[in-house]
Amino acid sequence: MKKLTxxxxxxxxxxxxxxxxxxxxxxxxxxxxxxxxxxxxEIAYKEIDVVTTGTFGAMCSSGAIINLGHSDPPIKINKAxxxxxxxxxxxxxxxxxxxxxxxSETKPFEYGGGHVIEDLIRGKEVELRATAYGTDCYPRTRLxxxxxxDDLNQFxxxxxxxxxxxxxxxxxxxxxTIYTYMGKLLPHFRNATFSGAGCLNPLMNDPDYETIGIGTxxxxxxxxxxxMGEGTQHDPENRFGTLMVRxxxxxxxxxxxxxxxxxxYGTTLxxxxxxxxxxxxxxxxxxVAITDEEILTDIVDYGVPRRTRPKLGKxxxxxxxxxxxxxxxxxxxxxxxxxxxxxRIIAETLKSWIENASFYLSAPxxxxxxxxxxxxxxxxxxxxxxxxxxxxxxxxxxxxEVKAVAKRIITRSVNHIVVVxxxxxxxxxxxxxxxxxxxxxxxxxxxxxIIKKVVTTTPxxxxxxxSRKMAQHNISALPVIDREKKVLGxxxxxxxxKLVGR
Amino acid sequence: xxxxxxxxxxxxxxxxxxxxVILEQGxxxxxxxxxxxxxxxxxxxxxxxxxxxxxVKAFRDRGVTVTVRKLIEVDSEECxxxxxxxxxxxxxxxxxxxxxxxxFDEGKxxxxxxxxxxxxxxxxxxxxxx
Numbered sequence: 001m002k003k004l005t006x007x008x009x010x011x012x013x014x015x016x017x018x019x020x021x022x023x024x025x026x027x028x029x030x031x032x033x034x035x036x037x038x039x040x041x042e043i044a045y046k047e048i049d050v051v052t053t054g055t056f057g058a059m060c061s062s063g064a065i066i067n068l069g070h071s072d073p074p075i076k077i078n079k080a081x082x083x084x085x086x087x088x089x090x091x092x093x094x095x096x097x098x099x100x101x102x103x104s105e106t107k108p109f110e111y112g113g114g115h116v117i118e119d120l121i122r123g124k125e126v127e128l129r130a131t132a133y134g135t136d137c138y139p140r141t142r143l144x145x146x147x148x149x150d151d152l153n154q155f156x157x158x159x160x161x162x163x164x165x166x167x168x169x170x171x172x173x174x175x176x177t178i179y180t181y182m183g184k185l186l187p188h189f190r191n192a193t194f195s196g197a198g199c200l201n202p203l204m205n206d207p208d209y210e211t212i213g214i215g216t217x218x219x220x221x222x223x224x225x226x227x228m229g230e231g232t233q234h235d236p237e238n239r240f241g242t243l244m245v246r247x248x249x250x251x252x253x254x255x256x257x258x259x260x261x262x263x264x265y266g267t268t269l270x271x272x273x274x275x276x277x278x279x280x281x282x283x284x285x286x287x288v289a290i291t292d293e294e295i296l297t298d299i300v301d302y303g304v305p306r307r308t309r310p311k312l313g314k315x316x317x318x319x320x321x322x323x324x325x326x327x328x329x330x331x332x333x334x335x336x337x338x339x340x341x342x343x344r345i346i347a348e349t350l351k352s353w354i355e356n357a358s359f360y361l362s363a364p365x366x367x368x369x370x371x372x373x374x375x376x377x378x379x380x381x382x383x384x385x386x387x388x389x390x391x392x393x394x395x396x397x398x399x400x401e402v403k404a405v406a407k408r409i410i411t412r413s414v415n416h417i418v419v420v421x422x423x424x425x426x427x428x429x430x431x432x433x434x435x436x437x438x439x440x441x442x443x444x445x446x447x448x449x450i451i452k453k454v455v456t457t458t459p460x461x462x463x464x465x466x467s468r469k470m471a472q473h474n475i476s477a478l479p480v481i482d483r484e485k486k487v488l489g490x491x492x493x494x495x496x497x498k499l500v501g502r
Numbered sequence: 503x504x505x506x507x508x509x510x511x512x513x514x515x516x517x518x519x520x521x522x523v524i525l526e527q528g529x530x531x532x533x534x535x536x537x538x539x540x541x542x543x544x545x546x547x548x549x550x551x552x553x554x555x556x557x558v559k560a561f562r563d564r565g566v567t568v569t570v571r572k573l574i575e576v577d578s579e580e581c582x583x584x585x586x587x588x589x590x591x592x593x594x595x596x597x598x599x600x601x602x603x604x605x606f607d608e609g610k611x612x613x614x615x616x617x618x619x620x621x622x623x624x625x626x627x628x629x630x631x632x
Contacts, residue, residue: 184622191589260624333589341583479533
């Protein structure tokens, strides 16, 4: 074996030879970091051939392609469902794509494409239903059958965006709990969530993609898989690189691939990915020594439903993994969304595969791009914001009498009166219904009927978000306020109807 | 606090057992719900967890069937230790171990009076018992 020096680098072929001979030196990336810290870079580089990484997170752009084989008489499927989850027919007669995020038509938000994929991998039987328009060569128009993975010709995971290099830490400024793809976020920054395995993450340990690209053999769902190239929205400059991957579901282990449900958001698939990083040069040894402390991400306010959400600060994965972070000087508990325990198990399993010579490394045919950018969507129509529809609110004071307010409702012909204080700050709201009820019940003081818990909006909120709020709370108007809770005006569902009908 | 389900048979239901246990043990027993008549029935009660063993014994000695009601059930087969529940718990009953296992302290859990974690579980592994 040749001696390693700074100039004398390792090759993947040499590492594979060592794997075959049973003398390859493999560490999980966490073990490698410890070795670099204790023995220094040079020794770590000389001694270690490969490090293994791992991540296990919700990866929504996942799905599986299946081939059913032909029925008799044959069918050219037009629409199909597996366990009541609509599956897509992207190609010829009997090829189907099971998208992880497509939800069951009978159990939405609880069961979806991700669960179908998991059930099939588990060996469970699923129910297929299909319809077709019928052709001369494919006359059949209806099909119902049951299937297991053994009945399928091909069953491949084809995921077009997986394995984000790092991800945001999410929190919520709103006065209500929101359910997002980053999990459940409590009101007023009362909790936070984050995703990604930090220093265990595959792409974070080879940030210039020296060893990862088309054809890289990886751990995927408990079996061998391959990198097809960069994933969609791959954004290397911002350290938000992604992977497109493929793997044989028939060989996968259900412990490493799991359907999941995010309440009021949708279904997805938790995917496990482990990438071996050959330590080809000392530079790579240095790169894989990156610690959680050095990996920073943004704390982002998911309470603002805009493309660019407000950033509230930077945070390291070390702090995130500690369970507590600080937002606006407040201690806030933080949840991981991806399983750090599984990430570790993935790295350990991949390490044992390499040591047992059941997994060989492959050099990429082409490396992942390092210069692509992820652009925002081109939109040809301007969207409307609350500020485009706002009009002055008819207001009153808490100490007024019901009668006076009733009069104002008639003279100004409105249904909502916003209650304000001397500084025009929001105190509550009353509707024509509340006033009618108060009159019927003989109540005189307005203070007895004011609704204090008011759902509000801000001028920069998109109309669609404001409209969603009204629908969710079953109300027909939102006072528009500024940061200091000063009332700027009001928007009503009538305004929105007019806008839509325009 | 711990919830106890107390089942009274027809044989013992005529005696003031709950009152006796409270007086004997000097521990507040909070009755949350009761379905009981002269033929027997059951009471759902809440007691301080520190006195669990003694109270259970006192009731059992008097012929009452006692079940310690779990407030929360976590299906360890389904749970994949993601930790999404962690930051939602107001009583710090859910923690991340050194090996990143997610662990529930059922003694601290306040159950269905809170329930924030249940619908946040991507694996649907958390069930609140009512």
